[in-house]
Amino acid sequence: MSSKAKILLIYTGGTIGMSKDFETGALKAFNFSKLLQKIPELKQLDCEIETVSFENPIDSSNMNPEMWTKIAAIIEENYISFDGFVVLHGSDTMSYSASALSFMLENLAKPVVFTGSQLPIGDLRTDAKENLITAIQIASLQENGKPVIHEVCLYFEYKLYRGNRTSKVNAEHFRAFTAPNYPELVESGVHLTLNSHLFLPIKNDAKLIVHKNLDNHVAIIKMFPGMSEIVLASILSTQGLRGIVLETYGSGNAPTEDWFLNLIKKALESGLHIVNVTQCSGGSVNMGQYETSTALKSLGVISGKDITTEAAITKLMYLLGHNIPKNEFKDIFETSLRGEIS
Ligand code: ASP
Numbered sequence: 001m002s003s004k005a006k007i008l009l010i011y012t013g014g015t016i017g018m019s020k021d022f023e024t025g026a027l028k029a030f031n032f033s034k035l036l037q038k039i040p041e042l043k044q045l046d047c048e049i050e051t052v053s054f055e056n057p058i059d060s061s062n063m064n065p066e067m068w069t070k071i072a073a074i075i076e077e078n079y080i081s082f083d084g085f086v087v088l089h090g091s092d093t094m095s096y097s098a099s100a101l102s103f104m105l106e107n108l109a110k111p112v113v114f115t116g117s118q119l120p121i122g123d124l125r126t127d128a129k130e131n132l133i134t135a136i137q138i139a140s141l142q143e144n145g146k147p148v149i150h151e152v153c154l155y156f157e158y159k160l161y162r163g164n165r166t167s168k169v170n171a172e173h174f175r176a177f178t179a180p181n182y183p184e185l186v187e188s189g190v191h192l193t194l195n196s197h198l199f200l201p202i203k204n205d206a207k208l209i210v211h212k213n214l215d216n217h218v219a220i221i222k223m224f225p226g227m228s229e230i231v232l233a234s235i236l237s238t239q240g241l242r243g244i245v246l247e248t249y250g251s252g253n254a255p256t257e258d259w260f261l262n263l264i265k266k267a268l269e270s271g272l273h274i275v276n277v278t279q280c281s282g283g284s285v286n287m288g289q290y291e292t293s294t295a296l297k298s299l300g301v302i303s304g305k306d307i308t309t310e311a312a313i314t315k316l317m318y319l320l321g322h323n324i325p326k327n328e329f330k331d332i333f334e335t336s337l338r339g340e341i342s
Contacts, residue, residue: 009051103337165180243274
């Protein structure tokens with residue numbers, strides 16, 4: 001029996017597998033088998049690679065919970081037969097997908113590494129090759145025949161991050177992602193430097209549970225000076241809405257005007273879950289630090305602490321997909337489930 005790690009490459013779409021339409025100049029997805037032809041170096045890796053592709057690869061702007069379920073189902077079906085999974089995905093919504101999958105895959109004992117690229121694989125200056133090759137190499141790391149990493153990660157431009165800690169921060173640079181509130185798990189240089197003390201611990205003997213029920217009756221509201229009562233009231237009264245992520249200022253601050261606090265109070269009383277996250281790219285919500293967040297705290301707004309917006313909205317969908325009693329929801333949200341919150 002071969003002792004080589006078996007890696008399943010799951011192609012969902014994105015620039016990494018796109019080609020240029022020479023008439024319009026626009027990038028569009030092409031047949032996945034051509035992707036492997038473009039990287040013969042993959043054969044040199046010390047692992048066995050199999051591939052599976054979305055029937056219709058997408059630009060990740062078209063990603064949605066249904067497709068997250070599809071990715072989770074592919075991992076579930078192949079979980080026993082493979083040692084690790086690499087998900088090729090457009091960078092635009094990769095942090096949302098990595099966050100969603102981290103919640104959907106409970107008790108993960110194998111690596112699921114998301115990666116993609118800023119330039120198509122066929123481009124002379126592409127970043128796709130390095131990203132793909134190192135992502136596969138990391139996914140195949142083993143110790144005593146067991147995977148070294150057991151969480152959903154994101155690899156881009158020499159760094160492996162915890163997936164649910166990342167945000168896309170640049171539309172042009174190869175260094176397109178950061179994880180502002182959690183250090184990188186692995187850094188790729190001449191050697192791979194593993195920061196093993198930062199990895200999620202493995203739950204011994206716990207079986208993988210795949211959660212496929214996500215509720216997308218949610219919204220993200222970004223505060224800005226000048227937001228009007230009529231706009232906020234109309235969003236909060238959206239039929240069927242069950243939860244919102246409120247992107248506030250600084251350490252979780254928001255207006256103290258009566259109209260604003262009354263709308264928040266009414267929404268909470270009607271059963272809506274409101275999560276306070278900061279619109280700063282790093283740092284944490286700390287309700288009560290300033291007068292401008294004290295009222296939110298006493299009204300019962302959930303603290304997102306140092307969670308990213310991407311992880312907050314997907315965690316909301318995940319928790320709303322479970323029938324969690326109203327009085328437990330806040331505590332559960334404020335607890336780290338997959339290392340998404342400090
Ligand atoms: N628009 C592309 C996508 O997210 C960009 C990329 O692949 O990086 O699918």
